[in-house]
Amino acid sequence: MKIKFISLASGSSGNCYYLGTDTYGILIDAGIPFRTIKKHLTEVNINMDTIKALFITHDHADHIKSAGIIGEKAGISVYTTDAIHKGMNRSYCMTQKISTSAHYLQKQQPVQIEDFIVEAFEVPHDGTDNVGYCIRAGEKTFCFVTDLGEITPTAANYIRTANYLVIEANYDEEMLQMGPYPAYLKARIASSTGHLSNAVTANFLADNMTERLEYIWLCHLSKDNNHPELAYKTVELKLRDKGIIVGRDVQLCALKRGVPSQLYELG
Numbered sequence: 001m002k003i004k005f006i007s008l009a010s011g012s013s014g015n016c017y018y019l020g021t022d023t024y025g026i027l028i029d030a031g032i033p034f035r036t037i038k039k040h041l042t043e044v045n046i047n048m049d050t051i052k053a054l055f056i057t058h059d060h061a062d063h064i065k066s067a068g069i070i071g072e073k074a075g076i077s078v079y080t081t082d083a084i085h086k087g088m089n090r091s092y093c094m095t096q097k098i099s100t101s102a103h104y105l106q107k108q109q110p111v112q113i114e115d116f117i118v119e120a121f122e123v124p125h126d127g128t129d130n131v132g133y134c135i136r137a138g139e140k141t142f143c144f145v146t147d148l149g150e151i152t153p154t155a156a157n158y159i160r161t162a163n164y165l166v167i168e169a170n171y172d173e174e175m176l177q178m179g180p181y182p183a184y185l186k187a188r189i190a191s192s193t194g195h196l197s198n199a200v201t202a203n204f205l206a207d208n209m210t211e212r213l214e215y216i217w218l219c220h221l222s223k224d225n226n227h228p229e230l231a232y233k234t235v236e237l238k239l240r241d242k243g244i245i246v247g248r249d250v251q252l253c254a255l256k257r258g259v260p261s262q263l264y265e266l267g
Contacts, residue, residue, distance in 0.1 A: 001021060001138035003019065003140060003265070004020050004263060004264065005263075006260060006261055006262070007166075009032045009258055009260070010255040015062055015063050016032050016037055017166065018041065019137075019142060021115070024114050025046065025050055026053045026118070027055070027076075028055050028057065028133060029055075029056060029057055029063040030056070030065065031062040031066070032065065034069045037066060040260045043260075044263040051074075051076050052077070053077045054070050054071065054079065055118060055120075056079070056080035057080075057133070057146060058125060058127030061091065061092075064088050064091060064093065067094060068095065068096030071100075072098060072100065072101055073096065077101055078098055079103045079104075079105050079118070080120075080131070081106070081131060083129035085102050087127065105120045107122050108120070108121055117135070117137075119135075120132070122152070123148040123155050124152060125147045126193040127147070130147065132148070132155060134158045134161065137267075140266070142165075143159050143166070146168045147195065147220060149192040149194040149195060156204070159204075160210055163213065163215075164214060164215045164217075165213060167196070167217070168201065168218075169198045169219070169254070170195035170196055170225070172199075172227075172234070173197050173198075175224075175226060175230075176225040179224055189222075198235065202234045202237075202238035202239070205235060205238070206238045206239050206241065206244065209242070209244050209250070214266075215264075215266070217253050217261075218231045218253070218255060228254035228255075232253075232254040236252060
């Protein structure tokens with residue numbers, strides 16, 4: 001089974017990812033305008049009519065802005081936990097509330113969408129509730145881990161199953177501490193319910209690399225506290241320290257914030 005993947009946006013201004021086959025697909029998060037999602041998908045010959053479901057990681061604005069429109073206007077099922085659904089419908093940024101399109105997930109209880117088996121799992125962040133996603137498609141496994149302050153044993157177990165991994169590298173520690181953010185915001189970002197730094201992600205990947213992991217995409221990079229080149233180099237060098245060579249042993253990409261990635265065809 002050939003799997004297609006594209007990041008439509010990845011950062012604190014908005015997040016949205018597509019995973020699909022030649023005939024159908026799903027979205028992970030919808031934090032950019034609906035028209036922009038449709039436009040970017042059309043540019044790679046993907047029709048919104050083929051989207052079977054939207055999965056939401058948590059209820060922060062940069063992940064849910066268009067979720068209500070996608071669910072209630074486009075008629076696409078919106079999957080997440082009960083707590084996240086409630087948080088979304090309370091959010092100021094989601095003007096179209098979700099009712100008929102709501103579908104409820106239990107963590108670590110898989111649901112099937114066509115050939116995709118999707119399993120949500122707990123991650124530590126400061127949303128109302130927060131999940132990562134493990135998606136099995138045939139013999140391949142995708143793992144999406146964004147917006148978490150630390151990699152818990154549960155998250156680590158899912159990550160180790162992945163052939164393809166989308167994982168947060170939100171900030172460079174020195175840039176955050178030397179930057180203009182107020183002290184409370186710096187503390188929030190660096191906390192155990194905030195975000196992963198380049199160094200934490202790099203160290204985890206170097207210590208937990210598996211032979212099955214083929215591709216790593218670094219996601220949710222900060223506009224003010226990171227650069228794609230810096231995130232990439234931090235991970236690349238840490239992997240090299242362990243004898244893991246990017247381009248030979250694993251592929252690595254730092255996703256840009258407001259620009260779609262290329263369309264990857266995998267498997």
